[in-house]
Every structure is written in C-alpha cells, then in structure tokens.
Amino acid sequence: MQGIKPLNECMYCGTIEDLTDEHIIPLALWGDIILPKSSCKSCAEITSKIERKVLKGFMQDTRNVANAPSRRKNKRPKSVERTLLNQDGTSFQKTFSLNESYSILTVPEFSKATIFGGATIVQGINVIGHQQLAFGVNMFEFLEDNNAQGIQESTSIDVISFARLLAKIAYGMAVLHNGIFPREESPILPIILNESDDVGFWIGSSDSLLSESKAKHLVLTKHQKYSFSYVHTKSIIQLFNGSELEAFEVAVRVPNWKSIYENNFSLTNTNNRKENEFYFQSTHTESHSKLQTDGKITIKPS
Template sequence: MQDNGIKAPNTHRYPPVGACIYCGTTSGRLTDEHVIPKGLGGTLVLPEASCDTCAKITSLFEQHVMRGFMDRGRQAMGIKGRKQHKRPKETALTQTFIQPDNVLLEQEVPVDQAIRVMHLPVLPLPGFLDPLHPPRPDAEQVDITAFDTIQFGTDQFQAIRPHSAVGVQIKDRMAIWDFVRMLAKIAHGYHVATRGMFPLEESPLVPIILGTRHDAKNWIGCIAEHPLPLDRPALHLLNDETLEGDGQSECVALRIKLFATQGTATYILASRIRYLSTG
C-alpha cells in the first residue's frame, strides 16, 4: 500500500445531542464526539455529546490505542489525527532482522523499504450471544483467541533479502483493555447517532467505557457468521440490528469492522438491553 494517505469522505454531523452520552448531564460545556476516533479516519460526528469529565476518560484510552499498537498502521495508511501536524515525518525506521543463526540484528532502513504491521485482537463470541457461556456478573476483562495482522509497505521477502535475514521481529505492547473500551465507545456513539439517546442504565457498555465495570466478555466479542460486506468503499463498516430475546427482553447488537478492506474480524457488541413489560 502506498503512503498516499486516506482520502476520507466529508464529515457527517448528526443533530446535536444536548447531553453527555456517557453520564447524561446537560450542564456545563458539551463537546463534539467522533463516533469512530478521528485518529482512525472517523468522519461521523455527534455535536454537543460529551462533558469535559467524560471526554478526559475517553480521550485517555483512545490515546493509548492510537499512539500505541495502532500507530504504525495509521501512519502507513496516512491517517491524520488531531495532532498529526506536530509530528515530524518519519524517513527511516529501526527494523530487527532475524539472521540465519537466529541472532537479532537491528538496522535502520528507509520507511519505503520497511515492514510495518498492525495487529487487531480477535475475541471469542460474547456471552450475550453464546448459549454455552452466557453473561456472568463475576466475568472479568476479555479473552483473546487470535490476532489479525495487517501488513503495510514492502513485502517481507523483499525487505529481508538485502540484509541476508530469514525474518523480521516486530514486537507490540497491546493495550487490549483500552482497545475494548474504544470498541464500546464506537458502538455506543453509533447507537445514539442512529437511534437517539436512551436510559443509560440500559447500556451494558457505558460502565465499561467509564471504567466502572469490567465484564466486557459478556457484551463485547467477535462473530464469524454474517460478516459485514466487503464490497463497500469504506475504511470502516458499522451496522446495528435489534435481536429479540425470550419475549421478555430485546437487545441492540452493533457490529464493527475496522479497516474493512483488509478482511479483519467483525466485532459485535450489545449496546442496549431492554426488558419488556409483560403486564
């Protein structure tokens, strides 16, 4: 992929919310909220949708992801973040080459000759969809089943040949919990953008976003069936649908495919659980 930069579509602004979509406050300053972070090329904006307190919380975990394990991919794709103009353009990268005797050799190579990858965690089916492992109040964090690897730039064999190497070692420190909270933020924001505000106590994602609950595996995971279509010219794909429960509840399920053209996993989240009146 050439580093020509992502040509994102025009920003789409939804009607102002007029309340913080995370805590519900209507007082004080309310700032715009990107459904998908601007650092990932997001162009869907919810005006007047986040108070300063909640914005600090969400900005922190987004920064851990954007400037962490997703940074190489973002730069390779030319996606500009909020402060991208302050970062000097890289002309070279330090690459760790694996020699035939398994010795590691670090060498600086031009950016256009370097291998850059981005790993996206693949999660198991979430509890709300898994009859064998239904939601548990004592569930903690999330499990990882695999990683999707997206490669940018030079082909691996072309990159290692000039260095008489047999491979390249690339290490990433994965901020999994921050990534999961970012997925929850995307799903909740899209739900509010397309369906409007709803009682926040019906959201299993808001406490995860705010860091007050950690049972993400109950509500956030991946789904293999019915993946989002790959024939749309979009960087990321979002889709929501209402699932009927046992006649007493319904759930809004939100599907997310990041970097859709790369054939990545489809994440699925429960953005709202509503119990129906039987009276």
C-alpha cells in the same frame, strides 16, 4: 460526513453543559463521522484516555507508517527501527524512513461475548488468538531489498482498552442511528466509563461477515426482539474493511442486562427455534486481561 444534528446532551452521562463534538471512530483511525455536541468535557477526558492507550499504544507504529490522520503530525518520528533476520537466522537492526517500511498491526481475537453464546466471563475478556495485518511497503520486496528472510517483532497489547474502544464506537454509532435511549439499559456504558470490568460478557469477536463496501471501517447496528418482549441492540464492527480481520460484536442495549449478568446467562439461539425465540444458557470459564505477543515472523514467497 455532514448534516448530523447535534445531540445536545452528553450521551455518556446526560449532562447538557459543556458539550463537545464526538468523533464516533477516532480521527486517528481515519474516522470522519462526528456527532456534534454529544459528549461533556469530563466524559471526553475519560474516552480520550481510552483512545490514547490504543492509538499511542499498539497501533502507533502502524499509524505512523500508514500516515494516519493526526492533530500533531509534525511530532511524528521520521524513521522506524526494524529487526530483520538474516538467511542464517541471526538478526540485525536497521533504520528506515516511514515510507520505506512496513508495519504489522496485531489485533486480538476474543471469544464470543457471553451474551451472544460465548462462555461466561464475569471479569476481563478472553483472548483466544491474534490476527495480523500488514501496512506500508510490500513485505516480499522489503525482505528481498534487505536480503533478509524474515522480521522479528514484539508487541504488547492493552486488550481491555481496545475492547473499551470497541464499546465506545459501538455505543456512539447506535446513538447516531437510533438516538439516545435510557442509559441504564446499556451494559457497556459502565465499561466505557471505567466503572465496570465485565468486558467479555458484552464484547467479543463475531462470526458475522458484513457486506462489502469501500468504507475503511464498517459498523452495523442491529435490533433483535426476543420472546421476553424486549428489544436488544448490538453493533457489529469491522475494522479495516477488506482485510481478513474478523469482526467484533458489542451488546449496546439490553434493558434487563443486570439480571442477565447476575445469573451468568447468555442469549443463545436454539437449533429448532421459532423466529425470535431464544433460551438462556449458563457456562463458565476463566478470563485474561492482557495479551503479550513476542513473535518471529518468517515470510517466504511461495
């Protein structure tokens, strides 16, 4: 995408010195939108660390198999090891070249963000499940070729880093579409910059379905005006558009977010509401910050 005007200030801290170009969605996830001169070097260091934890963490295997863009493709391994299940249930290991293999991407599913009507989460984020996407070769053919009845996978997901990456994408996209706004009005900036861990209050999974498009990922920025006379901006992120993956939603701009957070309130639509009228609701739950998946996946063609 070309012709985007430079922001000429760091969207994260406001400095106008030492500015670099920012990929809104990481290049390593096929992101091609660049906001020129929009991040200073020290903020870029923080945000690249988030990206590394995700892209070189639980997404690495999929990125290798799916041949995702990378600045260091020559460092990519040539092969991957897989654990397959025999017909009798025992397992065996085998090495495959990248283009002979599948990869399963496990993506956490969160509860709804507190602000959008989910339970109150003051720390961490609630993982309520996980979703899996298959990349690479056709799984049925793969199993047949290897005379296997299933595969065995183990994944460890840094869910907080993943949520922070969603926050970074949501924030960057909102700035790209609407320009910079007062930084103190964003509840997710402290999360991106690792100064706060009230992640699940502002970030969660979404019921929204975005309209179809050919893009790899979709990000929709929405404004809503509440009866309290403030405008609030949220971004809905659909990763791997066209897959069954659920979207995520992120509260990007909420001018009085601190008082909402301190009072454990969420913005919930009333049933018999008038347009743009919302009420506050207070609830409570626990939170978790890590998801561990040890899964045996058996696939049987129907």
